[in-house]
Amino acid sequence: MAPILLNCLGNDRKEYLEETFHVNNPNLDGMEEDILYHFSLGTKTHNLPEMFGDIKFVCVGGSAKRMKAFAQFIHTELNLPGSNDEPKDICEATDRYCMYKVGPVLSMSHGMGVPSISIMLHELIKLLHHAHCRDVVLFRLGTSGGVGLAPGTVVVSEKALDYNFLPQFEQVVLGKVIMRSTELDAGVSRELLQCSKELPNLPAVIGNTMCTNDFYEGQGRLDGALCSFSHAEKLEYLQRAYEAGVRNIEMESTVFAAMCRVCGLKAAVVCVTLLNRFDGDQITSPEDVLVEYQQRPQVLVAHYIKKRLALIALTPP
Numbered sequence: 001m002a003p004i005l006l007n008c009l010g011n012d013r014k015e016y017l018e019e020t021f022h023v024n025n026p027n028l029d030g031m032e033e034d035i036l037y038h039f040s041l042g043t044k045t046h047n048l049p050e051m052f053g054d055i056k057f058v059c060v061g062g063s064a065k066r067m068k069a070f071a072q073f074i075h076t077e078l079n080l081p082g083s084n085d086e087p088k089d090i091c092e093a094t095d096r097y098c099m100y101k102v103g104p105v106l107s108m109s110h111g112m113g114v115p116s117i118s119i120m121l122h123e124l125i126k127l128l129h130h131a132h133c134r135d136v137v138l139f140r141l142g143t144s145g146g147v148g149l150a151p152g153t154v155v156v157s158e159k160a161l162d163y164n165f166l167p168q169f170e171q172v173v174l175g176k177v178i179m180r181s182t183e184l185d186a187g188v189s190r191e192l193l194q195c196s197k198e199l200p201n202l203p204a205v206i207g208n209t210m211c212t213n214d215f216y217e218g219q220g221r222l223d224g225a226l227c228s229f230s231h232a233e234k235l236e237y238l239q240r241a242y243e244a245g246v247r248n249i250e251m252e253s254t255v256f257a258a259m260c261r262v263c264g265l266k267a268a269v270v271c272v273t274l275l276n277r278f279d280g281d282q283i284t285s286p287e288d289v290l291v292e293y294q295q296r297p298q299v300l301v302a303h304y305i306k307k308r309l310a311l312i313a314l315t316p317p
Contacts (some may be wrong), residue, residue: 021125021128021264022263023125023126023263024262034130037094038091038097039090039097039123039127040092041091048130048131051101052101052106052127052131052133053131053133054103055101055105055128055131056104057104057136057305057308058128059106059138059139060107060108060109060117060124060138060140062112062142063109064098064109066109066141067098067100068087068089068107069298071084071100071102074102074305077306078102078103078309087100087102096111097111105305112251112252114211114255116252117255117256121259121260125259125263125265128265137265137268137308139301140270141297141298142250142297143293143294144271144273146247146273146276146277147210147242147246147247147249147276147278148276150203151274151276152203152292152293152296153204154202154203154271155206155269155271156270157184157189157253157268157271158184158189159182159183159184159209160182160184160208160211161244161254162210162254163218165208165240165244165246168180168258169211169255180262181261182253182257184268185268188268189206189268192268192270195300195304204300208245208247209246209249210248210250211255212250213251219277220277223282247273248271256269257269271297272293272294272297273293274293
């Protein structure tokens, strides 16, 4: 029989029945083969259910190096057998993304910006579908610019907002604009915040995350190659963002939230702030401090995963 996932983060041990998700494309049913080109995987060339059918958690982040490090970290945290010195990159045949499977956890890179993560998500969601995965939770782990927060604060996103501070993702399809909601799973966010309280030196808040199409002008930075606004105008925009509940800024959360929501996948965005944008635009913390900051989302999500896995009960056959 199928596993039942118990709520390990509260006192009332409430049971969750298996939850499935769906790809929102009827054309897939009629395809003889589905080639996941950017992963160098396919439904005919690989046994996807055998390779990935036990996946329960998917953690994605921009940097290939960072997601390899997370794969090694979660291997140790889950106390899995074997060496984690050089994990196998399942996508080694392509240079677009990296992918590491560590027990029930998939660790993947998504590159930088909405277009890059969007391509990855299309193929990842299809991969989970073809592998018949159930009860999957997705996490985006990343870095961000803080809005009114001290550097090193982890922001668990409540909603992903666009440049107008609206919880929506704008997708152009066949020349028409489609708006998709970007609300994230409130239950997972609350559980992550509770987990943060159980960890030392891990300040965390729940807040809105603003997603932009650019690191410089789009985020109101004064230090890019182009700048058409004043310092006062920048601060006024950041203040409006803060008043809309924005606590950090990055470049991937809207499409991540929107695609997961449309497909019925539980998802969370967990990003650490590297600076307070009210205080400046350039990241000036020492390298060792930045490395420790970047590990904080990994530590938090690993703690969440361990608590969840501790109470997965397999019913007798």
